[in-house]
Amino acid sequence: MRGVTLAYRTHTLKEVDKSLENKTITICGWVNKRRDHGNLIFLDIRDRYSLLQVVVDPENKNTFKIAEEIRSEYVLQITGDLRRRPAGTENTKISTGEFELAASDIKILNKSKVPPFSISDEQKDYDEKLGLKYRYLDLRRSEKKAQLIKRHMITNIIRNHFVENDFLEIETPYLTKSTPEGARDFLVPSRLQPGSFYALPQSPQLFKQILMVSGFDRYFQIVRCFRDEDLRADRQPEFTQVDVEMSFIEPSDIMGITEDLFRKLNSKFEIECNYPIQTMKYDDAMNRFGTDRPDLRNPLEICDFTEILKNTQLKIFRTVIEKGGHIKGFILKNSQCSPTRPILEKINNMAKDFGLPGIAWILFDGSEIRSPIAKFLSEDEISSFKKTFDLGDKDAILLAAGKGGLLQSLGSLRIFLGNEFNLVNEGEFKYLWVVDFPLFEYDEKEKRLNSVHHPFTAPHPEDLEKLDTDPLSVRSLAYDIVLNGNELGGGSIRINNTDLQSKIFKLLDISPEEAQIKFGFLLEALEYGAPPHGGIALGLDRITMLFTGAKSLRDVIAFPKTQSGTCLLTDAPSQVDRKQLDELSISVNIKEEQLG
């Protein structure tokens, strides 16, 4: 079974158990810690799998002499007898804690400089800059190591899941054609075609559709994608996507196969979640939660107070209502948040950061009403509030007035309130499908329609007539999967009919010539018997982040980029030789002094 050389070691630390007791073994690993008792030295040896305590006795003179020179992170090969530890000296914190290796021979395979930060300690906090520069040391730490191992397990489950369901893994090019829709492309200059550029794919979208035309009715790929946009904690310029496409399907097929996958992942990692996954219309998500990716663990929902306040004496509210705006906000039940005046004032201050003019609040304090707008509230209004929302003592209402953007702002406030009042159970997983997205959105700057998903997304069949009359109300056959407020992935049924595709391009103000230049190859493919098809793309990094509880994508990527897109380990990106540029017919358009 172990088809590997035993020249260096007979066993890894994973294999240390009763079966090796009193046997002579040879192990290899790094010095996690040395404890020198003068006449007895302990070495904690670390390999990929575990830790094992090695004891060096002074009777063994040569070995003891070597052990005295040993320092942290030296790489050792140790031979000795694996024995049970003396009663009372077992260490329950490590998997090998019942045993220790009595060293008879130690060979220093390599020395190590003193590491810039501690690898063994529970020194949790250290400058992330250092960890990124010395990434190889950072990855020795148990936490980071565990995260990468978990990523591997997740990837493996995903691959098996699709393979078991008859999907074919097919690779698509990295050097491909720039498609300036959506995100900014990373460009790669062509040497053989001076002045022309490849682009790194933002996703294999067009290729996977073409594979459907080729008849590979179930395709998947675990594939790197590239987007040249600004970074965030959950956004890296290169990231891994689980790319899936199927023929002869409806949304429920792809949603089903995706749900099955997450069911497997949750079961593997023993995390409870809400099956079957609830489905919510985009409009409902926006109205109830102010976002298209609501965190359902947060119990707060946006309430509409416009009707109750339609005759309000408060001028600023009335003006907004008269202009067609709304008064919306939240009910804070004392049972879940215990709102108090200072907290309500703090919320009011925070609200401004979320683009709200401010938050008015009403606190029910016994039979009294405490509120900055108390004198504008009528008895009727107050009793309507109480009746409609079943309000009791110490409950509070948050109100905000606005028109466009009100819901999004309240969505941000909802997340803040969830954190502030600890309303979110971090250990819980709540999935959600968001469906019935609008097909288009209006681009205020460009004064034209844009695709919400991408231009190949099929319109909802019930809304086809509205394409001509009211395109903004047309829904699409797109779906997003959301977990705890994070978008894990999204997909759609694609258009497989050239006429409809042309019509969509027209609505998007993409001329036939332009469409031909950009996507001509796909459009032509669609004319050769394209089956009905659709798919989904899932963010592997984000999935791993949520399953490991990592706070940043950097924690689940072996070699990530900083927020300014650099790699502190390799110092990429960097300048290149003049000669390289010349070969590519590239001249750099920045001043010499800026080049340093």
Added chain:
RNA sequence: GGGGUGGUGGUGUAGUCGGCCCAACACACCUGCCUGUCACGCAGGAGAUCGCGAGUUCGAAUCUCGUCCACCCCGCCA
């Protein structure tokens, strides 16, 4: 492009409304002692001019301006 937080021996932090600081504490490091530790213990030692640059001041880690780096967020991005 914008807003915010941080940068002090190798590491993590304290000091930051100017003088008590040529900077404190813990860990790591080095030396010595120690036969059952596992966050080993004890004694001793070395190590930073406070991200960088300029300015204000009798005096700057501390104030001002600029700049660099990392992180969080908006814009941007599925």
